[in-house]
Amino acid sequence: MDSLITAAARALAAGDPFGALNRVALRSDAPALALRGIAMAQLGDLVRAKALVRSAAQAFGAREAVARARCVVAEAEIALALRDLAWPARRLDAARATLEVHGDQVNAAHARYLEIRHCLLVGRLGEAARLLDGLQPGLLPPALRAVHELAVAGIAMRRLDTQAARAALGFAAQAADSAGIAALAAEVERAVDALHAPAARLLQKEQAERLLALDEVEALFASGSLVVDACRHALREGAVVVSLAGRPVLFALARVLGEAWPADVSRDALAARVFRARQADESYRARLRVELGRLRRLLRPLAEVRATSQGFALVPHHGPVAVLERPVESAHGAVLALLSDGEAWASSALALALDASQRSVQRALDALAADGLVQPLGQGRARRWMSRPVAGFATTLLLPAALPGD
The missing domain is CATH 1.10.10.10 (Winged helix-like DNA-binding domain superfamily/Winged helix DNA-binding domain)
Incomplete structure (x- = not known):
């Protein structure tokens, strides 16, 4: 990589998207597109980020399989943040296998954690625990160790094992402090708030x-x-x-x-x-x-x-x-519970998570919107639904530290 790409990658790994954009904002080569996409994702412009990361994957050549796989991992995390639960999981699985074959264990582990978080969102706790058992967090950098402990805490909280959840969140706080990434520390704090919030x-x-x-x-x-x-x-x-x-x-x-x-x-x-x-x-x-x-x-x-x-x-x-x-009794409490993580959900993603028809979910959203409990964002296929941000187990973007092009 050239010096600007290297510096931008280090800035993103430290959670500094503006520092990365200062170096690559005017470039359109494949590594720069990937870095710009990740920076935009960390800044919250997920739609633009998704387009940039996808363009980067297409711009990398056939011989740059590792770089393309990393772009797929980044796109999968953006889809998770957008609550696009219908995003094809087989693409992420193929990208993880490519990264493992080429020795990129850090990004391969990151891909596995995205699978685990997807399982947590849709309630497949057994599968999430099975995937977690095959990982060795001691060999990972601090940011991914924190993600590992957040996943352990998420499973424990859903299984009502508060002692294990509290211990995992303590380890996550230590790892987040070592990583020095503000967004990661904030996510650990939200998980701690969720542990003590009315359930x-x-x-x-x-x-x-x-x-x-x-x-x-x-x-x-x-x-x-x-x-x-x-x-x-x-x-x-x-x-x-x-x-x-x-x-x-x-x-x-x-x-x-x-x-x-x-x-x-x-x-x-x-x-x-x-x-x-x-x-x-x-x-x-x-x-x-x-x-x-x-x-x-x-x-x-x-x-x-x-x-x-x-x-x-x-x-x-x-x-x-x-x-x-439930803390707030409602005819549509299950929809409210999913929206309580403060993220924007598509009605199709809510239907997948609840194993319900999209029409019934849409009726529930309309009723909740009429009561002022949720609000829509966007129009047509881009419409997302949110509640007021409250303490919850949310997904902060923690995109790969080992970035395309190195």
Whole structure:
């Protein structure tokens, strides 16, 4: 590389995009295009960055396979920041394999971390953990060690292992300090904020509802209480979990019974709450009996659904019953939860992450926009949706330090 390209690459590796642009802004050769694209990405102009990085990949010759692979890795990270979850993952996998074959282990590891972060965004925790196990962070530069620990913390937070998450974030803070990259340190701080932010709302009979942080949720799950978890649509007691994620009617029944515990709920009230029936006639009562029979069979390891003179009651085998809800209860809480990371999402990416139809996601976004909870940016296919930035596990651009052309 010539001296200007080398200096620009070092500036980007240190998190100084303006210093890099001062050296290559007027050049249009392939290495300069790649560096300009990464600089624009770090400055937040992701659309322009994507075009520049793609142009750089096309400008590199067929013999410059490593440089082209690095451009693909940079484009994949920009796609992740844009929440373009439909970006072809096979391109990133092929680029990672090319980098490994040519001995560029740092950028190959960076590509692997992008795969891991994609898995975290769409909820594939098992796959993310499997990919993470094959990496050796001790051999990586400080910036990637911090990214590794952020990924460890992200998995631990989603699995409610707050002790492991806290330890990983401590290591991430040390690595970010060693790297000296302000954006990286800020991302670690946001992850720490997310660890201490309200994660759920607790409803218990004869007690005022209150917000719980992740460590309090973890303690509740270990307390022996029967938890009706409206965040994950499951009932759990200790290590025993009964998922009702695909059974909305059954979960609605369990939730109404859990909120009323230890009292019972009348048949008419159950029908009105679960089936939204204005008046419970015999057809609703028959359907109620069928659904309660299904619920009884599923909840057998945890509790009974006992008939009373007035209706039905939830009777746990052991401790008390607690109902856990999202911090902000909303009909479109899952969409809000994804948007809470402060990034701009396309409706198609939200549909992929939620495994829902794009039309239903668009209806949810329109409803949330009408309530002032989210806002659109752009028009047509370029439209993205955002909520107000809040503490969360976001993706800051940390593009490769070993850059095209070296």
